[in-house]
Amino acid sequence: MSIxxxxxxxxxxxxxxxxxKKAIDDVSLDFGSDHVTxxxxxxxxxxxxxxxxxxxxxxxxxxxxxxxxxxxxxxDIYAPEMDVVQLRARVGMVFQKPNPxxxxxxxxxxxxxxxxxxxxxxxxxxxxxxxxxxxxxxxxEVKDRLTDSGTALSGGQQQRLCIARAIxxxxxxxxxxxxxxxxxxxxxxxxEELIHELKGRYAIVIVTxxxxxxxxxxxxxxxxxxxxxxxxxxxxDIFTNPRQERTKDYITGRYG
Numbered sequence: 001m002s003i004x005x006x007x008x009x010x011x012x013x014x015x016x017x018x019x020x021k022k023a024i025d026d027v028s029l030d031f032g033s034d035h036v037t038x039x040x041x042x043x044x045x046x047x048x049x050x051x052x053x054x055x056x057x058x059x060x061x062x063x064x065x066x067x068x069x070x071x072x073x074x075x076d077i078y079a080p081e082m083d084v085v086q087l088r089a090r091v092g093m094v095f096q097k098p099n100p101x102x103x104x105x106x107x108x109x110x111x112x113x114x115x116x117x118x119x120x121x122x123x124x125x126x127x128x129x130x131x132x133x134x135x136x137x138x139x140x141e142v143k144d145r146l147t148d149s150g151t152a153l154s155g156g157q158q159q160r161l162c163i164a165r166a167i168x169x170x171x172x173x174x175x176x177x178x179x180x181x182x183x184x185x186x187x188x189x190x191x192e193e194l195i196h197e198l199k200g201r202y203a204i205v206i207v208t209x210x211x212x213x214x215x216x217x218x219x220x221x222x223x224x225x226x227x228x229x230x231x232x233x234x235x236x237d238i239f240t241n242p243r244q245e246r247t248k249d250y251i252t253g254r255y256g
Contacts, residue, residue, distance in 0.1 A: 008033040008203040009054055009091075009173060014068035016049050016058065016227075023049045026068075027229045029222055033172070033203040036195060038214035038235065041224035042255065047207040048177050050224065054205065055091035055175060056084055072173070089116055091173040092166030097182050098158030100150030100165075105142050108150040108161055109133060112169035128168055136164035137194050156187025163194060167202070174198065176206040180213065192217050211251060215239050223247045 016024035
């Protein structure tokens with residue numbers, strides 16, 4: 001287990017290119033395991049690109065090139081010997097649009113534990129599925145229809161199913177890329193409540209364009225602009241007393 005307040009993930013001097021276009025410029029940022037960090041900034045400022053470097057999702061884009069160092073518990077995640085499948089189990093991801101597999105609710109959650117060999121038998125697998133769905137605040141709504149397709153759920157339920165799927169493999173970090181942008185206000189409130197409940201159990205990094213959401217769910221906030229990290233600090237300070245003029249302009253709605 002990591003020591004509280006220790007950096008769970010540390011990014012040092014990270015640059016990202018898509019072909020000739022530089023999307024991230026010399027960003028250094030540390031994430032502790034005991035809090036939620038929000039990445040905010042205008043559209044196209046590099047928030048999601050940076051988030052994707054933390055579990056090597058940019059590897060799936062042929063033109064992407066990442067420079068700098070990113071460590072998970074002091075281990076270089078871009079080292080040649082790093083097992084990317086294992087890394088993505090440790091650093092789970094929840095996307096903007098809910099993307100359940102076209103399988104049953106049970107199989108959506110059981111998939112990861114099964115391929116990673118986390119359950120010795122059917123009973124253990126059932127326990128992992130139930131525990132994950134309970135943690136994702138979904139168990140009571142779906143316990144009588146675990147054989148139904150995950151895609152038959154409402155948008156908000158699908159997103160909680162995707163969170164259950166991410167936590168079923170017992171990750172250490174959960175990355176969320178605008179997890180509520182496709183959801184209605186009630187479903188959004190449930191996801192925010194869930195983030196609050198998961199805090200401290202996982203290091204959580206959330207990209208959001210909704211500043212009220214950042215203020216509600218996170219303890220730390222990083223403000224990005226044009227691929228650069230402008231300011232990082234306690235969420236309350238960033239929103240009430242930003243040190244940088246550009247942060248202030250963004251938060252007061254002068255651009256974005």
